[in-house]
Each structure stands twice: as C-alpha cells, then as structure tokens.
Amino acid sequence: MEPVAVAVDAMGGDHAPAVVVKGVMDFLDNGGDTLVHLVGKRREIHREIRRLKAGDRVSGLRVVNARDHISMREQLLSYWRKRESTSIQKALDLVRQGKAAAMFSAGNTGAVMALAKTNLGMIEGIGRPALATLIPTSSGRTLIMDVGANVDSKPRHLVEFALMGKVYMQSVLGVENPRIALMSIGEEEGKGNELIKRTHAILKSMDINFVGNIEGRDAYLGKSDLIVTDGFTGNVTIKVAEGVVDVVMSMLKREIRTSLQSRLGLFLLKRSMKRLRRRLDYAETGGALLLGIKGVVVIGHGRSNAKAVNRAIELSVRMVRERVQERMAAEILCMQSFLEELSYA
Amino acid sequence: MEPVAVAVDAMGGDHAPAVVVKGVMDFLDNGGDTLVHLVGKRREIHREIRRLKAGDRVSGLRVVNARDHISMREQLLSYWRKRESTSIQKALDLVRQGKAAAMFSAGNTGAVMALAKTNLGMIEGIGRPALATLIPTSSGRTLIMDVGANVDSKPRHLVEFALMGKVYMQSVLGVENPRIALMSIGEEEGKGNELIKRTHAILKSMDINFVGNIEGRDAYLGKSDLIVTDGFTGNVTIKVAEGVVDVVMSMLKREIRTSLQSRLGLFLLKRSMKRLRRRLDYAETGGALLLGIKGVVVIGHGRSNAKAVNRAIELSVRMVRERVQERMAAEILCMQSFLEELSYA
Numbered sequence: 001m002e003p004v005a006v007a008v009d010a011m012g013g014d015h016a017p018a019v020v021v022k023g024v025m026d027f028l029d030n031g032g033d034t035l036v037h038l039v040g041k042r043r044e045i046h047r048e049i050r051r052l053k054a055g056d057r058v059s060g061l062r063v064v065n066a067r068d069h070i071s072m073r074e075q076l077l078s079y080w081r082k083r084e085s086t087s088i089q090k091a092l093d094l095v096r097q098g099k100a101a102a103m104f105s106a107g108n109t110g111a112v113m114a115l116a117k118t119n120l121g122m123i124e125g126i127g128r129p130a131l132a133t134l135i136p137t138s139s140g141r142t143l144i145m146d147v148g149a150n151v152d153s154k155p156r157h158l159v160e161f162a163l164m165g166k167v168y169m170q171s172v173l174g175v176e177n178p179r180i181a182l183m184s185i186g187e188e189e190g191k192g193n194e195l196i197k198r199t200h201a202i203l204k205s206m207d208i209n210f211v212g213n214i215e216g217r218d219a220y221l222g223k224s225d226l227i228v229t230d231g232f233t234g235n236v237t238i239k240v241a242e243g244v245v246d247v248v249m250s251m252l253k254r255e256i257r258t259s260l261q262s263r264l265g266l267f268l269l270k271r272s273m274k275r276l277r278r279r280l281d282y283a284e285t286g287g288a289l290l291l292g293i294k295g296v297v298v299i300g301h302g303r304s305n306a307k308a309v310n311r312a313i314e315l316s317v318r319m320v321r322e323r324v325q326e327r328m329a330a331e332i333l334c335m336q337s338f339l340e341e342l343s344y345a
Numbered sequence: 346m347e348p349v350a351v352a353v354d355a356m357g358g359d360h361a362p363a364v365v366v367k368g369v370m371d372f373l374d375n376g377g378d379t380l381v382h383l384v385g386k387r388r389e390i391h392r393e394i395r396r397l398k399a400g401d402r403v404s405g406l407r408v409v410n411a412r413d414h415i416s417m418r419e420q421l422l423s424y425w426r427k428r429e430s431t432s433i434q435k436a437l438d439l440v441r442q443g444k445a446a447a448m449f450s451a452g453n454t455g456a457v458m459a460l461a462k463t464n465l466g467m468i469e470g471i472g473r474p475a476l477a478t479l480i481p482t483s484s485g486r487t488l489i490m491d492v493g494a495n496v497d498s499k500p501r502h503l504v505e506f507a508l509m510g511k512v513y514m515q516s517v518l519g520v521e522n523p524r525i526a527l528m529s530i531g532e533e534e535g536k537g538n539e540l541i542k543r544t545h546a547i548l549k550s551m552d553i554n555f556v557g558n559i560e561g562r563d564a565y566l567g568k569s570d571l572i573v574t575d576g577f578t579g580n581v582t583i584k585v586a587e588g589v590v591d592v593v594m595s596m597l598k599r600e601i602r603t604s605l606q607s608r609l610g611l612f613l614l615k616r617s618m619k620r621l622r623r624r625l626d627y628a629e630t631g632g633a634l635l636l637g638i639k640g641v642v643v644i645g646h647g648r649s650n651a652k653a654v655n656r657a658i659e660l661s662v663r664m665v666r667e668r669v670q671e672r673m674a675a676e677i678l679c680m681q682s683f684l685e686e687l688s689y690a
Contacts, residue, residue: 073533138592148530151538185493185580188418193496193577216584220592232538235530236578237585239561244589247483247565248621255617265613272600272610276593 003033004320006313007091007100010040011069012107013304017041020106021048023309028060034317037100039064039091066090070111072302079111088112092119095295102316104287106300106309113149113290113299120295123325125332127344128153129292130161130231131299132168133238139222143169144183147288148235155199156342158182158228160332162203162210164291165226167331171322173225181214181224183233188213195230202342203228249277287312289319291328296320348378349665351658352436352445355385356414357452358649362386365451366393368654373405379662382445384409384436411435415456417647424456433457437464440640447661449632451645451654458494458635458644465640468670470677472689473498474637475506475576476644477513478583484567488514489528492633493580500544501687503527503573505677507548507555509636510571512676516667518570526559526569528578533558540575547687548573594622632657634664636673641665 008024010017017040024036038045042065049058066087070079083089088111094100096119105112109131117129132145145161146153162180169178182200184192189200191213203210211224216237219227229237256266287308290297298316300308319325332339353369355362362385369381383390387410394403411432415424428434433456439445441464450457454476462474477490490506491498507525514523527545529537534545536558548555556569561582564572574582601611632653635642643661645653664670677684 136592138595151530183581185496185577185584196577216581216586217588217591219585220588232530232541233578233581236528236561236582239530240564240582240585241561241589243562243565244586245593246562247481248590248593250483251621252617255621256614258617265610265615265617268610269601269614270610272597272603276596276600 001032001321003035004102004317005035005037005094005100006316007037007039007064007094007103008309008313009087009091009103009105009107010038010045011066011087012105012112013300014072014302015305016106017044017048019304019306020309021045022052022306023304024061024313025049025052025054026306026310027313031060031313033060034313035060035062036313037062037064037091037094039066039094040069040087041066064090064094070108072108074108074111076110076114083115088115089119092116096120101320102296102298104298104300104309104312104316106287106302106304106312109148109299112297116290116293116295116297120293120297123292123294123329123332125336125339126160126164126292127157129290130157130164131288132165132291133288135220135238135241137220137222141173142219142222142224142227144219144227144229144234144237145291146229146231146234147238148231149290150231152232153195153230154344155195155202156339156344158195158199158230159202159206159339159342160292162206162208162226162228163331163335164328165228166208167328168289168291168324169225171324171327172318175225177209178225179209179211179223180226180228181211183216183219183227183229183237184213185215186213187215199228206338249273287315289315294325296325346377346666348380349447349662350380350382350439350445351661352382352384352409352439352448353654353658354432354436354448354450354452355383355390356411356432357450357457358645359417359647360650361451362389363393364649364651365654366390367397367651368649369406369658370394370397371651372655372658376405376658378405379658380405380407381658382407382409382436382439384411384439385414385432386411409435409439415453417453419453419456421455421459428460433460434464437461441465446665447641447643449643449645449654449657449661451632451647451649451657454493454644457642461635461638461640461642465638465642468637468639468674468677470681470684471505471509471637472502474635475502475509476633477510477636478633480565480583480586482565482567486518487564487567487570487572489564489572489574489579489582490636491574491576491579492583493576494635495576497577498540498575499689500540500547501684501689503540503544503575504547504551504684504687505637507551507553507571507573508676508680509673510573511553512673513634513636513669514570516669516672517663520570522554523570524554524556524568525571525573526556528561528564528572528574528582529558530560531558532560544573551683594618632660634660639670641670
C-alpha cells in the first residue's frame with residue numbers, strides 16, 4: 001500500500017495538546033507507514049512528546065509549527081484575521097498542497113468547517129458540507145447525517161446527504177445496498193414537516209434503497225444503515241442520546257447504592273457495564289466526517305481522549321485508502337442531471 | 346372537595362378496551378368521589394367489567410355507548426363521516442355539555458386533537474394546541490412541549506408554549522418560578538435555526554425565568570423545568586430517548602449473558618433495574634396534555650397499560666382541581682397586548 005500522510009491539529013479539543021499528542025503516538029505504534037504531520041505550537045508539542053518518552057516512535061511524525069490556535073468557542077469574527085497562522089489553517093494548507101491526504105481536528109467544529117470549505121472547496125454539485133457520524137444500534141451501526149453542519153436545510157441538501165452517506169456506507173463499511181431512511185415523526189409518507197414531506201417524495205423516486213420514514217424510537221434499533229436528517233434535528237438526536245445514556249447509567253448506579261444486595265450485584269456487573277459504556281462511547285467511532293468537501297476531513301468531539309484521536313486518525317486513513325471522496329464525486333456526477341432539476345428552494 | 350367527572354374513551358389504545366377498563370377500575374378503587382364516564386362499545390365494556398369481577402366498585406362508573414370507534418392510524422378523511430358516533434366524539438360531547446370536566450383517550454392522537462379543537466375550541470389568544478409531556482431527569486422531572494401536535498411552528502407558537510407550560514409547572518407541580526429553556530444545538534444566543542434565533546430574542550425580552558438555549562445532552566440533566574421546542578424536534582426527542590433507553594437495557598442484558606459472574610450480578614441487580622425501568626417508563630407520567638384547548642384533555646401513549654390509564658385519569662382530575670385551564674386563559678389574557686405584537690409569520 002502507498003503511504004498516507006495525515007495532518008493533525010494538535011491544538012484542538014478540551015485537552016489539547018496532551019491527548020492529541022498521546023493519540024497520535026498510540027496511532028503511530030500500529031500506524032504502518034502512515035506519516036502524521038502534527039500541527040500546532042511546536043514547543044508545547046515537543047514538551048508532550050518528551051513527557052511520553054516516545055523515543056524512536058517519532059519516525060512517522062513531523063511537527064509543523066503554528067503560532068496561533070482557534071479556541072473551542074471562538075467565532076468567525078474573532079479568528080478571521082489571525083486564521084493564516086492557526087493550527088487548523090496550517091493543517092488544511094498541507095492538504096491543499098498535497099502534502100497530506102487527510103486532516104483531523106478535535107477543535108472548533110464551526111471553524112474547521114468554514115476553513116475546510118474555503119481552502120479545499122466543495123465536491124462539484126454539492127451545495128453544503130455535512131457532518132456524518134456513526135451511532136451504535138442494537139444490531140450494529142447506523143450512519144446519521146447531517147448532525148449539525150447545517151441549519152434550515154432544503155430538500156436538495158437532504159438528497160445530497162443520502163447520496164454521500166450511501167457511498168460512505170458502501171466503500172468504508174462494505175454495506176452493498178444501504179437501507180436509507182428519513183428521520184420523521186411517523187412512518188407514513190404524509191407524516192412530518194414540509195421539508196420531510198418534500199424530501200420523502202424525491203427520495204422515493206430515486207434508484208436507491210429508500211426504506212421510508214423512521215421514527216426516533218427506531219433509529220437506535222438498526223432498522224436502517226443510513227438516517228438522513230437536517231442538521232438541527234440530527235444534532236438534537238445525537239445529543240439527546242448522549243444525555244439519556246448518561247442519565248440511565250447514573251440512575252442505575254444510584255438505584256444500586258440503595259441496597260447492599262444490589263451493591264454486590266454492581267460489583268459482579270462492573271465488567272459488563274464497562275464494556276457497554278465502551279460500545280456507546282463516541283471515542284469508539286473516532287469522530288464525525290465532514291462530507292462534501294474536496295478532501296478528507298474528520299472532526300473529533302471536543303471531549304476526545306487519546307483513544308478517540310487514535311481512532312479518528314485510523315478512520316481518516318481508511319477514507320483515503322478507500323477513495324471515499326473520489327467515489328462521492330463520481331456518484332454526484334452520475335446524478336448530475338437529476339440533481340439539477342432539484343433547486344435549493 | 347367538589348366531585349369531578351371525567352370522560353374516558355374506552356376504545357383508545359393498542360389494548361383497548363381491556364386495559365382501559367382495568368385502568369378505570371383501578372383508579373376508582375382510590376378515586377374518591379370522581380365519576381368516570383366510560384365511553385365506547387357498551388357490550389365490550391360490560392364484558393371487560395364482568396371479567397374483572399368488579400362487583401360493587403362500579404358505583405363511580407357510568408357506561409356511555411358509542412357505536413363506532415376511530416382506529417389508531419385512521420386518517421381524517423376516513424373517520425370524518427362517522428365521527429358523531431365515535432367514542433372520542435361522544436367523550437368530548439360530555440365535556441362540551443358540562444357533564445364531564447376532563448377527557449382522556451389513549452387513542453389516535455391526531456383524531457383526539459382535531460376533534461377536541463373543533464368541539465371545545467381554543468383558549469382565546471392561543472393559535473394552536475400543543476402536546477406537553479413530563480420527561481424524567483437525573484434530578485426530577487422536566488416538562489417538554491410541543492412533542493408533536495404541530496409541525497412547522499412559528500416563533501409566536503413557541504412563545505405560547507412557554508406561557509402555557511409555565512402555568513402548568515406552577516399550578517400542578519408547584520414550581521414557583523419555572524426555569525424555561527429553548528431546545529437548540531448550542532447554548533449561545535446565536536446558535537440554532539431561524540425559528541430558534543427569533544424565538545430566543547422574544548423569550549429573552551419577556552418577564553419570565555428564561556435560562557436560554559439548552560442542548561439535547563442537558564435536557565435530561567434537569568437544568569430546566571420546562572423545555573420549549575417545535576413539535577417536530579420535540580417528538581424526535583422523546584422518541585429517541587425511548588429508543589435509547591430500550592437499546593441500553595437490552596445491550597446491558599446481552600453483555601451480562603456473556604459471563605456467569607455477571608449473570609449472578611444481574612440476579613442481584615434485578616430489583617434495581619426494575620425500579621429504574623419504572624422511573625423511565627411513560628406509564629408513570631400517565632400521558633401527554635393537550636394544552637391550549639378550552640377544557641382538560643389528556644392523551645395516553647398507544648401502548649398504555651392499565652397503570653398508565655390510571656395515572657392519566659389521576660392527572661386529568663388534578664388538572665381540573667388546580668383549574669389549570671382557567672389559569673392559562675388568565676395568563677394569556679395578561680400577555681394579550683404583548684402577544685398581539687407577535688404575528689404568526
């Protein structure tokens with residue numbers, strides 16, 4: 001296999017650069033011939049590398065200095081002037097110049113999206129980038145998109161999400177004919193808001209495996225391989241799920257604390273609960289994919305730990321090797337005349 | 346206390362009339378001087394009563410015959426012609442005629458909403474009815490509305506939800522100054538779609554305890570007493586939460602099955618898990634409230650069991666006793682000039 005180079009924003013995330021450097025080091029331990037460009041404040045990065053006593057593992061690593069960084073909640077107006085010297089921009093520069101094939105950041109999602117779009121451009125025929133993420137279901141994994149790149153989407157955007165998500169499921173997860181569902185508040189065709197009703201009609205007319213509307217209750221039961229939704233609803237969905245898992249776990253622990261008998265039960269259950277927590281953990285999936293961009297961009301959760309960083313880099317390498325972005329461009333090209341008939345109104 | 350009469354649709358729900366009759370009987374066991382009008386196919390209702398060997402408990406009960414019923418998924422066009430002879434309509438007749446002060450149905454939500462609106466009318470100043478329901482949080486309960494009565498809401502609708510929800514939390518749950526939050530995809534004021542941004546600005550200007558946007562993750566942490574959202578997002582929220590609880594529970598059981606040690610743990614944990622399941626169970630809250638209607642209308646989950654029916658009738662009696670509907674009308678009247686400035690555009 002050809003070596004792949006990935007640009008990693010060392011300064012992104014709540015625990016940067018420590019967990020990012022650790023995640024990169026862990027990745028390089030099994031990273032084959034991948035080259036990682038670690039972009040950020042050189043001195044801080046080197047301090048972390050020393051702390052980890054990484055020694056000879058540093059062979060696949062190149063540290064690229066970036067004077068500035070964009071903080072987690074910084075707005076466009078605040079970072080725009082300094083953007084050229086930030087770690088996110090410098091990582092994207094490497095992709096634009098062809099020195100890296102993919103970029104990962106656990107930093108400010110809005111900034112990564114905006115800068116990726118301006119620097120790398122969009123796949124021809126795609127109106128807006130979208131964030132896709134895998135959710136664990138009772139029978140496996142389902143891709144859900146958009147989970148927050150867009151608000152106020154139009155039917156054509158959702159159709160583009162369906163096409164991009166389909167290619168992802170086929171090429172990265174090997175699902176031959178992905179079942180595509182539309183998130184709504186009733187399974188029947190007429191249920192939902194205006195956006196959903198209009199999108200349903202279009203998806204139904206397409207040559208894809210459209211299985212109709214899906215309700216929130218069924219989203220986590222693995223009844224589809226891809227759930228198409230607007231960014232507002234998708235973001236609420238994944239965050240509600242996160243919150244509910246936390247609440248259920250803490251309630252269960254509290255219930256257990258009330259009886260000695262159950263406390264013994266908890267002790268005996270600990271391993272099972274830990275395994276479950278891991279399955280539901282965002283760190284397992286590594287990150288969200290920014291699809292629609294000309295280039296592979298993976299965005300991590302702000303709370304990413306070293307394992308999540310490690311997984312996200314793995315994911316970005318897989319996306320490069322499977323040529324996901326090229327396949328999406330080809331799929332969109334095939335559908336060009338169909339898409340052109342759909343306006344963004 | 347004055348006696349309260351409640352009209353109950355015996356034919357509503359997946360397991361009607363059996364569970365409805367059972368729920369009514371259980372309620373009447375402790376129902377004080379409440380009178381229940383049980384509306385539906387007389388013969389079927391009496392058969393269930395006989396099966397339960399209810400005997401002398403039937404004193405607070407009056408069976409009202411209704412020749413037809415509306416099935417769970419029946420659409421307006423299908424039930425409109427027969428509506429006059431259906432159990433939902435006949436139950437609403439009793440409220441309209443003043444023979445009952447509240448109505449409960451676990452039947453077709455859309456039909457109950459449509460018929461309640463045409464029969465009882467709206468509180469003056471309220472544009473559309475809304476469905477409100479209590480969700481369990483780590484620290485208690487939060488009211489969320491709308492959870493599906495409306496799609497494609499406008500800012501003024503959400504403002505009305507905030508006012509109605511506030512009155513409910515004050516008068517039924519005794520929360521003096523309810524913390525009101527707006528569901529969005531970021532806590533900052535500028536985050537969200539157009540509807541949310543515009544609604545945020547209005548709520549902020551009002552003399553209520555508005556605590557700003559809340560994210561899906563925090564909705565279940567009890568950070569607010571009332572969550573305002575449009576019916577599409579609200580419906581997705583409660584259904585995703587339901588689905589996630591089911592998946593977590595089934596995954597936990599599967600994890601446990603894999604080791605003998607944990608199987609012993611499960612045995613010891615059983616009581617705790619059961620208690621937790623109960624806390625998270627929709628049956629505990631009894632049902633959703635249809636607010637904005639001139640009259641008390643409670644709608645149960647289609648999957649309602651006898652306990653849920655029992656709780657829902659309790660809830661409707663409490664709403665009558667606390668004069669929730671009158672207080673809402675008064676609150677809206679106070680805000681009349683403010684609301685008039687907000688159009689439904």
